[in-house]
Amino acid sequence: MDFTFTDEQQMLRDSVSGFLTKNYDFDQRNEIVRSDTGWSRDIWRQFAELGLLGLPFPENQGGFGGGATETVAIAEPFGAHLLAEPYIACISLGGAAVAAAGNSDWLEKVMNGDAIAAFAYEEGRGTADPIQVTMQATPTDEGFILTGEKRMVLAGGEADILVVAAELDDELGLFLVDPSADGLSVTSYPTMDGRRAANIRFEAVLANSIMEKPGEAIRTLLDNAILAICAESVGAMGALMKQTAEYAGTRKQFGVSIGSFQVVAHRMADMKIAYNKARATLLYSAALIEAGEATQKDIAILKGQTGKLGREIGEAAIQTHGGVGMTDELSVSHYHKRILANDALLGSSEYHLRKVGTLS
Amino acid sequence: MDIDFGSKLEDFRAEVGAFLDEAPTPAIREAGRKLTSVFAPFEQCMEWHQILHKKGWAAPSWPKEYGGTGWSVEQRYIFAEEYRKRDLPPLLPQSLGMVGPLLIDLGTEEQKEKYLPGILGGLDFWAQGYSEPNSGSDLASLSCRADADGDDYIINGSKIWTTYAHHANRMFMLVRTDNSGKKQQGITFLLLDRVDYEGMEIRPIVGLDGSPEQCEVFFDNVRVPQSGRVGEENDGWTVAKHLLKHERGGSAASPTLKRGLERVREAAKSTPSGFGSMMVDDPVFQRDMGELEADIASYEHFEKLAVSGHPMANDPSFPSMNKTMNSELVQRVSVMITRVTGTEAIPFQNEALRVGANVEPLGTDLDLVAMPYYLNSRATTIYAGSNEVQRDLIARTVGREG
Incomplete structure (x- = not known):
């Protein structure tokens, strides 16, 4: 190993x-x-x-x-x-x-x-599993027709091409859609963690099917994306831990650095434990994926732990910083917001941890 | 023991409900729906304060002779319940909940006469100038100084985390008037009758939710009259401790928590769990909601015991326990809200959040407020004495209960 x-x-x-x-x-x-x-x-x-x-x-x-x-x-x-x-x-x-x-x-x-290619997948308040996708693709003589709505499409507003996940014959398929196609309306917005995304309405939009009955291909795609998302979060967690340790070492109250108070020191210790758990799971999961051995349970453990431990680290970082942790000026809250947004994408830790428990 | 609220109170509940249904303007209601903080949108909040004052209901907890309602504790609780049910914006605590009660207790007759009417009537807003860049949890180390000069003080230094100072027209603050003794000695409590003194500068701080709620306040040789002093010179720490009781005590916070849960439950009816049902029917969600709801219930019981005069509220650490419990429950409710809103909480929609903005939110009202509320709520365990400091205070009292 x-x-x-x-x-x-x-x-x-x-x-x-x-x-x-x-x-x-x-x-x-x-x-x-x-x-x-x-x-x-x-x-x-x-x-x-x-x-x-x-x-x-x-x-x-x-x-x-x-x-x-x-x-x-x-x-x-x-x-x-x-x-x-x-x-x-x-x-x-x-x-x-x-x-x-x-x-x-x-x-x-x-x-x-x-x-720029964007993947239009999430619907409603989040799409934790591909079986939750409800958008339907209807075959016609000219091609496939898509009707419905995709939300939280990352980079959806600036995409040159959209890849849309929609149901076809009770299975998920992938469809290519030109963002300037008739019947498409795009509402772009910034996200709270400093990215751009869009909600996209489809009113009988003509689409090309590029993959019917993709089976495991969609899972593989989502698993790899989850790995990238989690790696990004773990990178943010590492930065938060480092910054918080620096702050606790230099910020003085009651005549001493706040890091010398046991309650703060133990919180720093918990942050470090959380970070090491998350990073170990990240690296181990990467090895599993690379070996083609990652199960759905492994992926759920990765996403669930990253979201949960990331939230713990982000909240601890803000609390340790006190007032300045609440400002837009410091990067602390921005890291936390990125971790939270990543947690919500492709199924939150709440969803994935429960999924871990349902899979034997 | 007697748990009865009294049968007459159903009439009272109906009377309160009828007024609260009819009196707020659409903008005031909108401000309540778009609430993402303890501190409601300023303009609509003050407008609502003035409407409540006309009705005589602005300060239910004040003594009747100073303009309070004379309601029983049960009536006050009912008022809070009906208020929160309608998602109305809470009145700002600095004036009505802090400096007002303080002046009633410790102010001179002249100060009461000069300031209480404006506080009660919602004509003035007082900012609270306590924390400093180097004095947060260790508040007593504050160094913003006031030097006596004739009938005046000259103030030099700065304050930070001064909520809504950019909206304030008055300010109460702690200043250093002596450095020779222990740090708690040598602090003086001052009232500033205006915030536009020469040499005073207020700079808003943009918060993590993207909104300016807090401020920095700078003093460069600011000359203010000594008549604004509350208590004796160098005795401000005693005055401040007295006020903290009002700040940390809270009156009826559980209705707000319960209302938050109710909104979560409502949204959970139309949010898929990912496990084949809506969240509201999902056993795991039900278990998590149940745990939180039960904890809120215990807090409600604690609050009700306290307002009924139970000796539990005489514990010296009562304000600290109350603040710790409430702040952590607020945070847990806010997490539950982001959980039920999911990816719909990720768009940054500060323009749609502004009262009166003609911007359609992307999703529901709850989706709109979820993330700013969660983020803003991180402050509850930091402000008014961090929960670490509160736990230190509570720890000192363990084993000394009467």
Whole structure:
């Protein structure tokens, strides 16, 4: 057994970390988030040049054939820097869906950074499991017709192509939709953790089927996206722990650093335990996925633990910071908000922990 | 023991209900529905305060001779229940709940005459200037100083976490007037009859929910009259401790918690659990709701015992226990709200949250307030003495119960 990064993976991680440290500190990040577009095309282009946009895709499709560990290696630094660019939206979800369907035209554009692909999946107050998808695809002579609504489509407002998950004959299928198609109305908004998303209404929208009866392919896609999301959260948790330790060591009340009070010291200890649990589960899950051995229970453990432990760390970080932890100015609350948003996506920890209990 | 609320009180409940149904303007109701904090949207809150004052109901807990309602504790509880049922914005606590009762207890006749009418009538809003950048939990270490100069004090220093100071026209504050003794000695309690003195600057702080609720207040040689002092010079800590009883005591907080749960239960009827049923029918959700509801019930019982005059409320740590219980329940309810709203709580919708904004929210009212309310509620275990400090105070009393 070995759960460490290889030299190559470590180099990849270091290069992403180094790039973000140089170009993406908290102030630079906030400037990007507050801009009209909410994320930087310039950073995105540089991601393409660094090979990050093609990283997880198979070599025979023009990608770099990165696996689960590579995803972790880059997504942890993304979380530590509160990335606003749509990597998870366009690569881990939209791009992965296009790749799974074998659509090389769109995949190439995505990998080059020339197109944003968004994955329209979530509905209602969240879609924890594919069987909860209710949008129907109706076959007609001209193609498939989609009617219904998708919500919380990450990068849905700036997408050049939408990959829509909809039910066809009691099974999930994937459909390509042109965002300018008739019958489509898109409501874009910023998310509370500094990303962009959209609610999209479909009124008899014409769509191309790219994958019918995908079976396990959708699960695999979602599992890999969950890994990326969790890695990002764990990266945010690490940053929170470090910052909180620094603050507790320097903030003085009653004439001493607050970290010297046992109640604060023990909270820091609990944060460290929580972080190590979450990171161990993340790395172990990555190894399971890479070996093709990850069960639905393993994935549920990963998502459930990351959400639960992340919330614990975020809340502890704010409490330890006191008043300043409540401000927009400090990054502390922004990390917590990213962790909470990630928890809500693709099924919350509440859902996944219960699922763990239901699976033998 | 006697649990009876009294039969006449059903008439009272009906009277309160009828007024609360009819009196608030649409904007006031909207402010209540869009509540994401203990501190309601300012303008509508003050408008509502003035309407309640006209009715004579602005300060149910004040003594009757100072404009209170003269209601029994049962009536006050019923009023709070009916109030929360309608999601009306709570009145701001700094004036009515803090400086008002303090002046009634400790103010000079001149101070009472000058300030109580504006507090009761909702014409003035008082900011609370306690915390400083380096004095949070260790409040007594505060260093914002006031030097006597003739009939005045000259104030230098700064305050922080001064809620709604940018809306205030008056302010009460603690200042350092002596450094020679223990830190608790040498503190003086001052009333500022205005906040636009030369040398005074108020800067709002944007909170984690994206809204400016807190402020920093800077004093650069600000000259204020000594007649604003409450109590003796250097005796402000005693005055502040007296006021903390009002700040941490709370009156009837459980109706707010219960109303929060009710809204969760309602939303759970149309939210799928992911396990084949709606959340409301899901056993796990029911178990979690049950645990929280039972804890809120115990807190309600604790509150009701206290207002009925049970000796439990005479425990020196009662205010700290009350504050700790209430703040942590508020946070648990807020988590439950985000749980039932799920991904619908993730959009950032501050524009739709503004009262009077003509922006349609993306989802329901609960979806709209869920995340800002959760985020804002993180402050409840930090402000008014962090829960760590409260537990220290409670710990000192364990084993010394009468």
